[in-house]
Amino acid sequence: MDNSKIPLVPVILSGGVGSRLWPVSRKQHPKPFIKLPDGDTLMAKTLKRSLSVSHSNELMIVTNRDLYFHTKDEIIKLQSQGGLSPSLNQHYILEPFGRNTAPAIVAAAYQLFQKHGPDVVMLVMPADHLISDEHAFSQAVNLAYEVAIEGQLVTFGIHPEYPETGYGYIHSNQGRALLSERSAGGAAFQVEKFVEKPNLETAKSYLESGDYYWNAGIFCFTAGALLSEVEAIAPSLLSQIKSTFDVSSITQNTTTAQVELSSQEFAKVEDVSIDYALLEKSNKVSVIPCDIGWSDIGSWSALSRLIPQDNDGNHLYGDVIALSTRNTSVYSPNHLTATLGVDDLIIVNSGDAVLVSHKSAQKDVKKVVLELEAQGRNLHLNYKTVHRPWGNSTVIQKGDGFKIKRIVVKPYSSLSLQAHNHRSEHWVVVSGEATVNNNGDVFCLHVSESTFIAVGHKHRLENTSNIDLIIIEVQIGYYLGEDDIVRFEDKYGRP
């Protein structure tokens, strides 16, 4: 960025599940948290990229409140690796449920407006897209910033590579360059219109015309410009968001502010995209055509293109033996998958579920998720590891009368003081040091030491050290549901 005084704050929208990436994506482990072949998550890449192009020490994340700790864990991990500043200012807007992009963006703008005033520039981007040409992106953002401070709502238009029918398109008015060649290598044009998912023939004609772009869902505008357009075009949306903020709780500490949106009020907010609610109707919208190596990683094929291709056209990741196999993608990070004499398949082995799809049928992966929903199952909801404020826990095995978990407690973190009515628990320390409160006795457990928590006894597991504590918990009882918990004290304010 230039040494401009007006701050540019990244706003990361972490919304959808990405059900086309089932079985790795789950409602509680959505697409931004999927580990890519290079070991990074899309969220980690988005965080690093957004702060690198904004030169800011501040960001905002709009996400589901159930994903707060998971998101926070990503940031802490990046901070510990040096990828993000330890003093990064984080704003979280926590939604009780998804309401599409318009409410998320308006809420973000409203909150940033409160803090910085109308001139703050927002760089809005989804958490789960990939941008491989960071230099080109940075240039496009520089240009967008200049156009945004002139009051425009800036969109990023991706040069289409093929006639995709699953994306929205932006039609630019090439005659009306708003900012051409003023910054190196870029131009901004007024937007003629937005088009939602066209049919194949139309998509082909867009590709030929040369002035249609894929709508990447990346936007840049000042909070003031956005809010005044919303006030003019969609005033009820703005008042719904204001009402929601009026009754929402805000928590603030040194580096982190959380707005937990009220379910009751947020439920009244219209479920609508920013394109439909505002951009299609505004005449202040411009587009910056760009070539930034963008992908929404919207399918297993897209994800597997990140894996180097072998001589038979296969993209193989993880523990794979592929014999007489061609043009096949296998994502099998933790368990062996062997293929034999197959072509054109997508195979994903997440450990607890396996998907075998023909490449041409990938768009229907969602149908498997719908079927799981219809069957009342949870393989589309939860992953074996759940993230908690104090760390995470993984169910290793459930059986008749027992359940075994691996529990990781972060440094200086603590589970709630709790009791169970139907199960006893055995804790064995595998790594680190546990501070245990067992029915009022407080003591320390070291590696290979254990304790027994009887049914009904109040207990607390705490890590007072500066390294992770790992324990194996063996639960015994006839009823082992997660809802058998009575919390007496919780430093994270959970009921």
Next chain:
Amino acid sequence: MDNSKIPLVPVILSGGVGSRLWPVSRKQHPKPFIKLPDGDTLMAKTLKRSLSVSHSNELMIVTNRDLYFHTKDEIIKLQSQGGLSPSLNQHYILEPFGRNTAPAIVAAAYQLFQKHGPDVVMLVMPADHLISDEHAFSQAVNLAYEVAIEGQLVTFGIHPEYPETGYGYIHSNQGRALLSERSAGGAAFQVEKFVEKPNLETAKSYLESGDYYWNAGIFCFTAGALLSEVEAIAPSLLSQIKSTFDVSSITQNTTTAQVELSSQEFAKVEDVSIDYALLEKSNKVSVIPCDIGWSDIGSWSALSRLIPQDNDGNHLYGDVIALSTRNTSVYSPNHLTATLGVDDLIIVNSGDAVLVSHKSAQKDVKKVVLELEAQGRNLHLNYKTVHRPWGNSTVIQKGDGFKIKRIVVKPYSSLSLQAHNHRSEHWVVVSGEATVNNNGDVFCLHVSESTFIAVGHKHRLENTSNIDLIIIEVQIGYYLGEDDIVRFEDKYGRP
């Protein structure tokens, strides 16, 4: 059987691994132990069938000594279910390694000759074949018995259904009926010759000729007839087996006799099939053509034909969601497998490994096993559950510094008195009652109680009750190899 005085003893050969059924078949969990869609194993079916057609209270099993307890568990299970008599007399010939069928059969004949004299009739059959028409099989066995007591070596010839190139064929001399129509619905013919795996053209001509049969590897003869033909045709084989018996250990209790063949001597025995060593060269061989619904379950296609077919030609077993899927077989007993838009595949999900093969490539499943061997891995050797004399143990999870096992101890059984130099162990009782010796203290643990075994402490886990004991064991240590065990006392005589 007729009320004949001469006993008919089934001899079950439980040899090969069945690598074409990987990943479910493993060296330590070979084909006879694979659970079929109806819940039975091939071994259980073979045991029940052999005793039902022989009307005997005695059987002999020739198998690898590592599989003794696994085999014994199958018998105990069938006995407890009422499928086998509790007083069944069992002879085991335990091989240190496989040496093909000739040594196994000659050893069996030698042992039965010792016990019953030359006239005892042996019904030799592989443990891992399926025979669906038990009535027809019983009729064929009745006929075989009659022919056998006349001194013939009887083979069972299966009417070929298609020109299979993977089987051996038996050419009968239809002009020389040895026993025709004497028993209901059958005839025995002299064998003209044996043919090993023909090429496709030859196999087709066999199919047309009408007097070629698949060699099912099922045989019937008296111990005396077999041994005298071996003495005449392959005398060195007989003397090798005799020498092996001379130095092998024999254990005998009320119902069970075990011959554990000496590795040193058995290593000197020729690795050769009974067909090649004897039957091809003898002129006392006859064949009973029969239609008994025989299958060697030699591939996943063969196994999946046991699963009912859906309207799209799929055979789906276990937890499967199949969308737009045709002519595909999925065997996924414990984990979800979802298929989408695929045809003509075989998919097997064993939990720790997944196979996706085109139907036409199934014969190459062995190549995956060879690749695992070449990579020095163990997914073709061990299964997560291992069978021990006292019960079984399943590794639930291995991690850095810990290993978790589920251990089942059978009634009135006991692990050895042992110690570990590098690991401590925590035992939590999930079901049943444990009698524990922990460093000299002997005490009882009930459900949800636990104990800690320190590094170096002598300990023993015992089940003195009449129901299974199930414990979860959490091992902690830097080295967690199975070889870190010092045994002080063992009621099963292990070193």
